[in-house]
Amino acid sequence: MAAVKSNEDNKSNFRNKTLPTVLFKIARFNPVTDLRMKFIDYKVEYENWSTVLDALLMIKHKIDPSLALRYSCRQASCGSCGMMINGKPRLACFTKINEVKSDVIRIEPMNNFPIIRDLAVDLTKMFRNHKKLKPYIIRSDSEIPDFSTSKEFLQDPDSIEQYIQFANCIKCGLCNSVCPTMATDSSFIGPQALTQAYRYVSDNRDKGKKTRLKIIDDKHGIWRCHFAGSCSKVCPKGVDPAMAIQFLRGYLLGFR
Amino acid sequence: MNKFQKNRSGIKSWLNPWGYGIERIAYWLMRITGIGLLIYFIIHIYETSSILDGKAAWNKMLELTQTTEGHIILMIVIGMSTFHAINGIRIMLGHGGIGVGKPGRPDYPYLPKSQNMKNKLCIYAAIGLAALAMLYGAEIMFSE
Numbered sequence: 001m002a003a004v005k006s007n008e009d010n011k012s013n014f015r016n017k018t019l020p021t022v023l024f025k026i027a028r029f030n031p032v033t034d035l036r037m038k039f040i041d042y043k044v045e046y047e048n049w050s051t052v053l054d055a056l057l058m059i060k061h062k063i064d065p066s067l068a069l070r071y072s073c074r075q076a077s078c079g080s081c082g083m084m085i086n087g088k089p090r091l092a093c094f095t096k097i098n099e100v101k102s103d104v105i106r107i108e109p110m111n112n113f114p115i116i117r118d119l120a121v122d123l124t125k126m127f128r129n130h131k132k133l134k135p136y137i138i139r140s141d142s143e144i145p146d147f148s149t150s151k152e153f154l155q156d157p158d159s160i161e162q163y164i165q166f167a168n169c170i171k172c173g174l175c176n177s178v179c180p181t182m183a184t185d186s187s188f189i190g191p192q193a194l195t196q197a198y199r200y201v202s203d204n205r206d207k208g209k210k211t212r213l214k215i216i217d218d219k220h221g222i223w224r225c226h227f228a229g230s231c232s233k234v235c236p237k238g239v240d241p242a243m244a245i246q247f248l249r250g251y252l253l254g255f256r
Numbered sequence: 257m258n259k260f261q262k263n264r265s266g267i268k269s270w271l272n273p274w275g276y277g278i279e280r281i282a283y284w285l286m287r288i289t290g291i292g293l294l295i296y297f298i299i300h301i302y303e304t305s306s307i308l309d310g311k312a313a314w315n316k317m318l319e320l321t322q323t324t325e326g327h328i329i330l331m332i333v334i335g336m337s338t339f340h341a342i343n344g345i346r347i348m349l350g351h352g353g354i355g356v357g358k359p360g361r362p363d364y365p366y367l368p369k370s371q372n373m374k375n376k377l378c379i380y381a382a383i384g385l386a387a388l389a390m391l392y393g394a395e396i397m398f399s400e
Contacts (some may be wrong), residue, residue, distance in 0.1 A: 001293070019303075026258050029260055029261070031258075034260070035260075037260050073295070088276065100284040111265040113263060114257065114261055114263055115260070115261050118296035136321055146273045161361065162359055163392055164360075165360060165361060166360055178276065183266055183269035184264070184266060184267060184270070202359070226283060226286075228279060228283035229279035229280065229368070229371050230276040230280050232370050232371060233276045233280075233371070234276075234278055235366065236366075238362025238368070240357075240359075240360070240362070240367065240368045240369060242370040243356045243369060243370035244348050246353045246356045247353040250351075250352045250354075253352050255352030256353055
């Protein structure tokens, strides 16, 4: 009985607890009806464990259902909720409100991607560039016509280490958003696609190196990267696109 | 599609180096010094071409560089060329995949290996040596 009472006391204390608040300034823009972007303020309470995505969903569910944003897994696996949080591209689900260390959080759509509405951006071009660089194993015997003669493409652990880091890419687009070249050259392939090109070039089962190097050896290709390194700084999965791009360029320059 | 819908950060993305570490500052300095050296190069060609108008014209042009303003401009040129040369070597090596680390499974908090201490030290060295070269140049020019 005492235990039950204590539990109820805890519940009561929990309900009466005063939670800290944070002011969200959220960019709102509907290309169909609006001529320019505007910011709307929302004050929300948050817990120690609350993420920016938690707060945005709370705003959407309880304050303003018209807020448009994209999200899915809530655990930094799907790469859907990339947005500018206080000026830096980050995943909303992977950013705790506490770690932003500010009473005001400014939320904008990711830079360098066309806006669909509010915080939802169009990733079509990034996926098109990704596809252009053939993100799959290329080899003449990759199709298995007869199971009796087929064999597994064996790979030792050291060979996996050469590309596994780059295979962690979740295609969130944060690297493209922060890239200074992407900011001014709309035809640039972008760090995301270039990194994926290296992921397959460095895979010893793949035979498509020449094909991919030919695609990236273009005036809007790999030569436009100036090694600012910000792509690696913002990557939420530790992919390090700057490293992959320099290795890839090393092949074209004859260093590798 | 209007500029708000296109949502490109544009040239202001080049002009703001803050928030992404010393590598982004080095990128910004490399651009600024590159443009500065190009402007200097054009002025330098104009300056040296004055010799075609005879000795008097050449001496008159040289007098311009012997003023306080001329010395300050030359000091800035010395700093720009030193930084651009040293950071340029770092970038050229990096572009070949040299000194950018080795691939491997990343661990949280995912510090990028391409932005390792070797690279950072090269950038600090480029900035430091540019400052030293400027001071040395100033010492020679202003002590004349």
